[in-house]
Amino acid sequence: MSARPGFVLEVDRxxxxxxxxxxxxxxxxxxxxxxxxxxxxxxxxxLDDPLAAIRHALANPLGDxxxxxxxxxxxxxxxxxxxxxxxxxxxxxxxxxxxxxxxQVLDLAAEAGVDDVELVVALALHRRMTEPELRxxxxxxxxxxxxxxxLLTQHDAEDRDNxxxxxxxxxxxxxxxxxxxxxSDLLVYVNINLVAMDGGHKSVATGLSSYKSLRHHHxxxxxxxxxxxxxxxxxxxxSANWRMGRLIRDAGIKVFQIETTLNTDTFxxxxxxxxxxxxxxxxxxxxxxxxxKAALDRMPARYARRLFHSVKAPHRMTSVQAGxxxxxHKVTTENVWAQQGVVVEGQTDILTLGLPYISPYNVNxxxxxxxxxxxxxxxxxxxxxNKPLVREGGVLIMTHPTPWEFNPVHHPSYIDFFEQVLSxxxxxxxxxxxxxxxxATDPWYIHLYRxxxxxxxxxxxxxxYWCAHALQHLGAVIIVGGDPKSVHRLGFRSATTLADAxxxxxxxxxxxxxxxHLHAPPILMADVQ
Amino acid sequence: xxxxxxxxxxxxxxxxxRADAALGGRVGSTLRRLRPSALASRAGSAHFPLAAxxxxxxxxxxxxxxxxxxxxxxxxxxxxxxxxxxxxxxxNVTRPVAKVLAQPRLRGExxxxxxxxxxxxxxxxxSHIDTPLxxxxxxxxxxxxTVVAAAADYFFDRRWKADVFTFLLGAIPMxxxxxxxxxxxxxxxxIADGWNLVIFPEGGRTPDxxxxxxxxxxxxxxxxxxxxxxPIHLDGTRxxxxxxxxxxxxxxxxxxxxxxxxxxxxxxxxxxxxRIEAAVAALAEEATTDWWTARKAAARGESAALxxxxxxxxxxxxxxxxxxxxxxxxAGPEENSWPRKTRR
Numbered sequence: 124m125s126a127r128p129g130f131v132l133e134v135d136r137x138x139x140x141x142x143x144x145x146x147x148x149x150x151x152x153x154x155x156x157x158x159x160x161x162x163x164x165x166x167x168x169x170l171d172d173p174l175a176a177i178r179h180a181l182a183n184p185l186g187d188x189x190x191x192x193x194x195x196x197x198x199x200x201x202x203x204x205x206x207x208x209x210x211x212x213x214x215x216x217x218x219x220x221x222x223x224x225x226x227q228v229l230d231l232a233a234e235a236g237v238d239d240v241e242l243v244v245a246l247a248l249h250r251r252m253t254e255p256e257l258r259x260x261x262x263x264x265x266x267x268x269x270x271x272x273x274l275l276t277q278h279d280a281e282d283r284d285n286x287x288x289x290x291x292x293x294x295x296x297x298x299x300x301x302x303x304x305x306x307s308d309l310l311v312y313v314n315i316n317l318v319a320m321d322g323g324h325k326s327v328a329t330g331l332s333s334y335k336s337l338r339h340h341h342x343x344x345x346x347x348x349x350x351x352x353x354x355x356x357x358x359x360x361x362s363a364n365w366r367m368g369r370l371i372r373d374a375g376i377k378v379f380q381i382e383t384t385l386n387t388d389t390f391x392x393x394x395x396x397x398x399x400x401x402x403x404x405x406x407x408x409x410x411x412x413x414x415x416k417a418a419l420d421r422m423p424a425r426y427a428r429r430l431f432h433s434v435k436a437p438h439r440m441t442s443v444q445a446g447x448x449x450x451x452h453k454v455t456t457e458n459v460w461a462q463q464g465v466v467v468e469g470q471t472d473i474l475t476l477g478l479p480y481i482s483p484y485n486v487n488x489x490x491x492x493x494x495x496x497x498x499x500x501x502x503x504x505x506x507x508x509n510k511p512l513v514r515e516g517g518v519l520i521m522t523h524p525t526p527w528e529f530n531p532v533h534h535p536s537y538i539d540f541f542e543q544v545l546s547x548x549x550x551x552x553x554x555x556x557x558x559x560x561x562x563a564t565d566p567w568y569i570h571l572y573r574x575x576x577x578x579x580x581x582x583x584x585x586x587x588y589w590c591a592h593a594l595q596h597l598g599a600v601i602i603v604g605g606d607p608k609s610v611h612r613l614g615f616r617s618a619t620t621l622a623d624a625x626x627x628x629x630x631x632x633x634x635x636x637x638x639x640h641l642h643a644p645p646i647l648m649a650d651v652q
Numbered sequence: 653x654x655x656x657x658x659x660x661x662x663x664x665x666x667x668x669x670r671a672d673a674a675l676g677g678r679v680g681s682t683l684r685r686l687r688p689s690a691l692a693s694r695a696g697s698a699h700f701p702l703a704a705x706x707x708x709x710x711x712x713x714x715x716x717x718x719x720x721x722x723x724x725x726x727x728x729x730x731x732x733x734x735x736x737x738x739x740x741x742x743x744n745v746t747r748p749v750a751k752v753l754a755q756p757r758l759r760g761e762x763x764x765x766x767x768x769x770x771x772x773x774x775x776x777x778x779s780h781i782d783t784p785l786x787x788x789x790x791x792x793x794x795x796x797x798t799v800v801a802a803a804a805d806y807f808f809d810r811r812w813k814a815d816v817f818t819f820l821l822g823a824i825p826m827x828x829x830x831x832x833x834x835x836x837x838x839x840x841x842x843i844a845d846g847w848n849l850v851i852f853p854e855g856g857r858t859p860d861x862x863x864x865x866x867x868x869x870x871x872x873x874x875x876x877x878x879x880x881x882x883p884i885h886l887d888g889t890r891x892x893x894x895x896x897x898x899x900x901x902x903x904x905x906x907x908x909x910x911x912x913x914x915x916x917x918x919x920x921x922x923x924x925x926x927r928i929e930a931a932v933a934a935l936a937e938e939a940t941t942d943w944w945t946a947r948k949a950a951a952r953g954e955s956a957a958l959x960x961x962x963x964x965x966x967x968x969x970x971x972x973x974x975x976x977x978x979x980x981x982x983a984g985p986e987e988n989s990w991p992r993k994t995r996r
Contacts (some may be wrong), residue, residue, distance in 0.1 A: 132708060133710040134710075135709045135710050136709070138709075138710075139701075139706055402711065404704075404705055409704070409705075412701050
């Protein structure tokens with residue numbers, strides 16, 4: 124049976140309660156009659172033979188590019204860059220797509236007699252990956268062949284000796300990227316395109332760049348002009364990356380882009396009810412839900428977190444394309460939208476979100492309050508094309524416990540940002556002008572970023588800027604079930620129950636508001652008409 | 653209004669609250685939850701997800717996907733835990749019960765010696781006891797990897813029946829009223845996967861004790877998979893539980909295995925079905941005489957026909973001869989029939 128497309132449900136009296144994520148837990152909430160619930164399309168059929176598809180894509184590139192085998196020659200300098208731990212979400216079951224693609228690329232390189240090959244993790248300002256995480260992403264065979272010889276490196280945006288300034292765009296934006304990648308005869312970039320904003324020129328222009336480059340588009344102004352990140356024709360973030368990418372291309376850096384898309388098969392069998400429509404739950408789903416809920420509600424949060432972060436998604440590859448960056452990305456974006464797009468008629472007064480335990484920046488870690496804000500306002504709010512799901516001045520209601528809790532190894536600067544910056548102001552522009560430089564250049568944060576597994580000092584600022592468009596657009600943000608202290612520090616309102624939150628929202632949007640719930644994950648993107 | 657009498661408005665604790673406090677709040681509340689009236693009210697008002705979800709009125713219901721008949725999925729019954737459970741039931745319940753009720757006399761078991769599996773077993777069919785009897789009599793290495801072709805319209809028309817017979821007998825649904833590629837394909841796939849198959853080519857139990865013409869199902873599967881058909885003749889099972897009867901009686905039965913019938917290049921389903929039927933007919937002869945006599949009759953083409961004389965009903969019944977001596981005639985009917993008659 125072919126996968127059903129996405130669906131917008133109109134809630135009536137006989138509609139069963141709707142699943143809401145609450146971090147590592149979940150609840151069923153009865154939504155008011157007349158509310159809408161948006162469900163993701165069902166997972167598309169994966170490729171029958173992904174390895175054959177990869178080989179075909181490498182041999183039949185898109186755009187102005189020769190087949191990969193024709194670009195490889197003895198004595199050349201080849202760099203293979205790939206996405207880091209932030210993709211995909213949740214991490215996928217083995218074999219990871221990166222492993223499958225990189226092994227095929229390396230096979231071709233070996234056939235062509237290429238000796239000088241290096242692998243680079245495109246971290247940008249993210250934390251360095253651990254050995255188990257790397258082994259999971261690229262497989263033991265690749266790891267054991269390259270890591271012991273120092274040929275598997277993680278991009279260091281603070282290593283001045285290994286960065287190369289390529290120039291400035293017409294808009295005056297500095298373009299500075301990894302020197303090894305910039306000085307290679309060929310840079311192969313291996314992408315996992317989980318959402319429409321991933322990939323394209325952003326891969327190299329962001330993933331292999333430095334703070335000097337990133338600050339030109341990771342700022343409140345750019346974020347406010349990106350409506351949304353997922354809509355490349357209306358995203359200033361996209362435009363900035365494209366300007367930089369074209370400068371990289373014009374500088375003579377040959378990039379062979381490989382992009383892959385995944386289906387929306389997000390949870391393994393034991394949790395399959397999490398991606399089903401509630402009225403279609405079978406006895407097995409209900410038993411699974413009741414059992415999991417009873418266990419999770421009684422389990423200390425750290426164990427529940429550990430349990431969920433051990434869950435690997437059964438995502439499967441639905442397409443792979445390779446060749447010239449822009450031609451490849453055009454096809455990839457179409458494939459992503461085909462899997463995730465849902466047409467929605469009109470905006471809503473109140474948008475409700477159940478926030479799960481994971482975001483791109485807390486894999487194997489804690490979803491701290493700043494990341495809660497970023498996940499809701501930065502990512503989920505932006506899962507739209509044309510118009511935001513919620514009208515201007517509307518209310519966003521999110522369910523999450525929002526504990527005042529941080530991972531000091533991964534997010535040291537987040538702690539200080541939360542304590543020192545948000546206690547002063549929550550206005551993204553003021554945050555940027557008063558505090559960003561200090562955090563970005565703090566030697567202790569830089570040291571932790573370069574030698575440990577810490578996100579860069581400036582990273583929490585970017586998370587906050589990611590919320591800038593939503594903060595400007597919304598009339599109020601309410602978190603249900605959150606730690607009131609954390610919620611107030613974020614500048615949001617706190618409610619105990621969804622009913623209370625709806626009552627509070629009516630004060631902002633009027634007494635008979637419309638309500639829409641985004642039933643994600645699995646990831647979906649609303650095409651708002 | 654006398655507010656003192658309105659206990660619901662009283663600021664003083666009620667008896668129930670006092671009792672709760674005396675018991676400790678949690679204990680008291682647990683006891684209240686466990687009161688029969690509370691339990692009944694909770695059971696009656698169970699909501700999703702304790703109860704099945706209701707269907708939103710705004711969502712059109714999809715056409716129900718057929719799940720019974722030939723569409724019933726029996727894959728679950730071939731998973732190892734289910735096979736193990738079935739083997740335990742078969743060896744410890746079905747076999748002893750079949751042995752007690754049918755007291756089978758086995759003949760020709762050596763026909764199975766040295767035969768590679770999978771095999772297709774084709775038998776005449778007179779009673780519901782036939783399947784348990786055949787399964788009970790098969791060698792251990794065969795009986796625990798055997799499925800039984802069962803009428804899709806009879807054994808798979810209700811969910812509970814489908815579940816029970818699939819579990820107990822390893823039944824798979826077989827269309828008998830029309831040609832159905834799905835059921836034939838499923839059976840062929842299972843044989844190709846190493847499963848033995850028991851099939852009754854007559855397509856149903858005999859209504860009068862005489863056999864019915866063999867249909868081409870067993871022959872088709874044999875030609876399709878290249879596996880041989882082992883003919884089986886069952887004698888006397890009709891007297892244990894006849895078609896249309898609800899009384900089970902103990903009676904002696906004979907189960908005779910024949911030499912395998914292999915598909916040949918020139919065979920089609922019809923010609924091979926005739927060969928299988930002739931093989932079973934020869935075994936029928938053997939059940940009433942001996943092997944040598946039966947072989948000689950078969951060689952002359954004079955095996956007693958399974959289907960009996962072409963005559964009116966009473967003459968066909970007459971031709972069957974007298975019923976064998978029943979156990980109740982020895983032990984008394986009240987002790988050996990089921991369900992038992994009520995004594996007055």
